[in-house]
Amino acid sequence: MNLELLKNNMENVRHNIESACEKAGRDSREIRVMAVTKTHPVEYVKAAVLSGLRLFGENRVREAYDKYIQVDKPVELHLIGHLQRNKAKTAVRIFECIQSIDRIETAEVLDRYCKELGRRMRILLEVNTSGEDSKHGFRKESDYFLTLEKILKLENLKPEGLMTIGPFTQDKSAVRKSFACLKKLLDKTQERFPGLDFSVLSMGMSGDYEIAIEEGSTLIRIGTALFGVRE
Ligand SMILES: *Cc1c(COP(=O)(O)O)cnc(C)c1O
Numbered sequence: 001m002n003l004e005l006l007k008n009n010m011e012n013v014r015h016n017i018e019s020a021c022e023k024a025g026r027d028s029r030e031i032r033v034m035a036v037t038k039t040h041p042v043e044y045v046k047a048a049v050l051s052g053l054r055l056f057g058e059n060r061v062r063e064a065y066d067k068y069i070q071v072d073k074p075v076e077l078h079l080i081g082h083l084q085r086n087k088a089k090t091a092v093r094i095f096e097c098i099q100s101i102d103r104i105e106t107a108e109v110l111d112r113y114c115k116e117l118g119r120r121m122r123i124l125l126e127v128n129t130s131g132e133d134s135k136h137g138f139r140k141e142s143d144y145f146l147t148l149e150k151i152l153k154l155e156n157l158k159p160e161g162l163m164t165i166g167p168f169t170q171d172k173s174a175v176r177k178s179f180a181c182l183k184k185l186l187d188k189t190q191e192r193f194p195g196l197d198f199s200v201l202s203m204g205m206s207g208d209y210e211i212a213i214e215e216g217s218t219l220i221r222i223g224t225a226l227f228g229v230r231e
Pocket residue numbers: 036038059080081165205206207221222223224225
């Protein structure tokens with residue numbers, strides 16, 4: 001990865017974040033940028049660290065483990081892909097946050113391994129706001145609330161908010177609708193659990209992060225716009 005190119009890409013992203021914030025009347029300091037390094041070698045991570053990025057996302061536990069064990073700078077690594085239960089033990093050792101919780105069974109397994117390791121895991125609940133079958137996440141609001149209530153009883157997990165992947169379409173209004181739906185669910189959750197610190201809205205990728213910011217995103221997950229197209 002060419003460091004100059006990466007810095008240039010980063011500047012572009014920052015510029016677009018500023019514009020989207022201005023449009024929406026938001027403060028750009030509310031928005032965290034995650035560098036998504038899936039499929040890329042560790043050199044990309046190191047270049048990103050040198051250009052000031054500290055928050056990283058990976059889709060697969062094994063790939064993340066093999067790659068990030070080689071990174072000696074402290075970074076904050078999140079899992080943004082689906083978690084299989086047989087990978088939960090490794091996941092608890094390497095991630096600071098798991099953004100893809102959509103079943104109580106996975107949450108329970110994580111909670112058990114966290115207890116063994118004497119740590120608490122930050123989590124986000126993934127919601128399928130697009131209705132696309134290829135995507136994970138809660139589809140029914142009732143399911144989501146039932147699961148969240150159960151998760152709140154698990155001592156070693158700390159639910160902090162919601163994550164979604166927007167629909168794969170050129171139709172901007174469909175993308176906006178999907179993000180607005182996640183924001184609404186966050187608001188509802190805050191109303192229902194007023195004591196809970198539940199404020200993270202992880203939405204927006206390279207193709208749709210400006211819309212996500214306009215709709216309230218607090219964390220955008222950027223791969224292609226920083227590192228170029230994946231093979
Ligand atoms: C790959 C991926 C991203 C980054 O996608 P880009 O379009 O390359 O920015 C973000 N979130 C998730 C869940 C991903 O799988």
